[in-house]
Amino acid sequence: MRLLIIEDDRDTVAALVNFLSAQLFTLDAAHNAKSAVALVETSQYDLIVLDVMLPGLDGISLCRQLRTQNQRVPILLLTAKDDPADRVAGFEAGADDYVTKPYERSELLARIRALLRRGDTELTEVLCWGELQLDPNLCQVTYQSKPLHLTPKEYKLLELFLRRPRRIFDRQTLLDRIWSIDECPGEEAVTTQIRGLRRKLQTAGLKPDPIETLYGLGYRLRSLPEEQQDGEEMRKEGNGTLHSQSDSANDMDTDYTAAVATIQQMWQEFQERLQKQLATLEQAIAHLTTNSLDPNQRQHAQTIAHRLIGSLGAFGIPHAAELARQIERVLNSSTAALQSESVAQLETLLQQLRCITQRSPIFAVPSSEGAGTRGHGDTEIQEDTEIRGYGESRSTRRVLMIDDDPNMLEPMQAEAPNWAVHLETASNLIGARERLQSRMPNAIVLDLTFSNTTESGLTLLAQLKRQFPMIPVVVLSGQADLSKRVEVARLGANAFLQKPAMPSEVFQVVTQLLNPIEAIAAKLLVVDDDSVLLTRLQANLEPRGFQVTALADPTLFWQCLEVTCPDLLLLDVSMPGFNGIELCQVVKSDPHWSQLPVLFLSAHSDANTLHQALAVGADDYVLKPIVEADLIQRILKQLGRLSDSFVGGKSRS
Known part of the structure; x- marks a missing residue:
């Protein structure tokens, strides 16, 4: 249990620390309100013991301020003021208990334990x-x-x-x-x-x-x-050692449900650390305002912003990760001449970042078929009911085709049963969005042009890949020049087909996208000092069959490499001790490991860092925030497991 004592009398503090330390509490002390607020913002406490008579801001005002800041930690006021009006003022300010000096040690301990039992930290007998x-x-x-x-x-x-x-x-x-x-x-x-x-x-x-x-x-x-x-x-009960196909599907659904639960718990636990990091950035901006930001503080703030790029991206909040990237860039490039502009820009970016991270992200996880997406409100029972309502089996794939060309839609409908596909259609973007709100398909076929609107299908493509990155999207377009293909690829489309396209060709591409992975036994070693990102990657890669070893301390890299013998190595660039560039050099210079594929994960988007990574032998370079669907495809490509019969959206045959 960790307690904070806020008391300006050092003898009283020494006595309290001596007494409560004997009860094996961890204790911090602050002698004024300003120091106390700084400690509360940067550390987690189970209880605060607060004196009323403090220099500057008094204890009752400090208690009220902490409650205004939504601090829920139990507060015990410890004071020589025994007037009933003072007690009333203390409780109205948000205090949980009020003890007057001089106090009996046994009573004070009993009241502390009682508050801890009532608070979030439950005390049990044994x-x-x-x-x-x-x-x-x-x-x-x-x-x-x-x-x-x-x-x-x-x-x-x-x-x-x-x-x-x-x-x-x-x-x-x-x-x-x-x-x-x-x-x-x-x-x-x-x-x-x-x-x-x-x-x-x-x-x-x-x-x-x-x-x-x-x-x-x-x-x-x-x-x-x-x-x-x-x-x-x-x-094992009731199943022996053999499992049917439906058992395997249920096991996979259970794995994904557990993965969502794990990620949700991670997000809740991440909040405490996130608020401390945002508070540190806020302090750095305040120092920049008064021209008192020293180089160490600036470097610390840049490091925090850099790590947030990966952490927030790992939780599927790319907009928040991009804001962190912009904060890092401004801190890195801020000069005295542009200081006022930098402060205003940083304040705006930080305000936007706080706003976004106050909302819980939607944790979408692939369905057991490997392509659909479920959020908080979806259930497997609902999905089964919807599919079987059309008289189809559990293995039927639901594909949404967004196109207003009847000459394309009709033959696609006729061909769909031959591919075990239930084809749903939308003839405009408004109808497509309405259908997507009611239920998620396993894959989407999207035309880029519509006759009754000036809006391009590219707008919907960008929204889909941002909100549901695991749903494969096949783009159809009458324009197939290089610039159009590059534009579509940048937005994250999984395949590009030029119109006119045969229905069998479209369904072949869809089928290959829905079945890219068989059982994967590949071993991955991920080295990154961001523990949040590591845990999130494990939660998303392991249900797909990868054996993931996560390493946060690069000084243990070689020992871990020899023990795990991975099939693929994923390295962060910026890490304390040894950076990813150095680790890659070591691997590529060793004859035993020189053929090990190395994939970099980095928030550095500058050409110089990319050049360094490739120069030391990197096989691929993935920018943070990480899009999981893209990362999985890149991993599979390095492992040589992507189908050789499908290249660039066209069959080799």
Whole structure:
């Protein structure tokens, strides 16, 4: 548990820290309102102990300000002012409790624990993992009723894991939660404490190790062996060792549902970090306004903006990622002569970024057929009902054709049953948008020109690939010159066919796009210091059969490379310690690994960085924010798994 004490009397602070530290709380202290606000904005606290009489802004006003900023952390006012009017003012300002000085230590501790029980951080009588038990009230750990003697840091780590058994904690988060602001250790301190905790648990007889290491991500509490066994038995029950095709489809749907749930949880956990990053950018802009932004602060702000490009892109918010890219560019190019213009531009960009990230993104995931898309409001039952309502089987693909040419639509309708396709049609863009709002097709065939409107199909293409990047789109056009093909490709179309086109040719392309992947056993090693991006890539690639190893620490690269023996390597360019360019050089210069395909993932779009990547042997270069459908196709291309019979939207035959 992490507490913040806001008190200007240093003797009182020392007494509180001494007393509460003995109860194994992690404590930070602030001596005025300004310092307190800065700590609250950059750290997560389970409770605040707040004095009323503070220099400058008083405690009651500070409490009111925190509540205005939507800070929900429990606040306990600790003050010598015992007048009932002061109590009323404190509670009206948003305080959760009011304790007067002098106080009884036992009463203060009881009130703190009561607030923690009422808050988001629930205190239970005893936390358990099998026969391992932790009693927060006694600060005692036992295994098989025998006491374990842990250091304060080991105790806090174990308590945090037991309270959040399914959450992954990276080293930076553990530093924030377990160590106080004044200690400032490096990430190696986490490794040391975890190692010590594991050793003591092992010595006590715990098998297996309850703390699971997720390579490149962090640590979490491992499921109990009996829970894992129960899960396996439930999956096997009634099916033996053989599964029907419908069982496989249901398993795949379950995987995708789980992937959505994982991504949604990641988004919620990312919010805390995101708000801190935005607050840091806001502070940098404020310093730039007063001409007090030093080079280190500028570099730190640029690094945050750079990482946000990948993080926000990973959550499918390309507009937000592009705003982060613009912030990075302005910070990098801002000069004294243009400072006022830069500040105004940065303030606008940051305001837009805050606005966009306040809304939860739609987490669309491919259907079990591998092409459709479902958002929050869609269910598999609804999809089955819609398909079977036409008297078709579960394997029938639904294709939406957007074209106003009856000479094209009629033969397409006649040919559709031969390809197990239910063809739906829309003769204009308005009708197409209405149909897309009601249900999602597995694929779309889109003409670019319509006789009754000046709007081009390119507008709809851009919207489709932005909102539903996993739905394949085949573009039909009477114009097939190079400039038109390039324009369509830039907007993300999956195939281009020149009109007139035979229905069989169109359906052949659609079928190949809907079935590009068989079972994939390829092993991927992804190296990127952005843990949010790593987790999102794992959540989206693993359900498709890839074996993904995510590595956030590039200093462990060679060891990880030799252990995992990947079929493809994905590298970020900008990383601390060793950058992606250097890692690629090392790989390509080693005879054993020189043929390993290397694909760069980078927010750097300048020609110089691209040239450096290609010069050291990169096989491909993907810009962040990443479009998942594009990334998968590029991975498959490097693995040599894309169909050789389909090139540029035309059959070789």
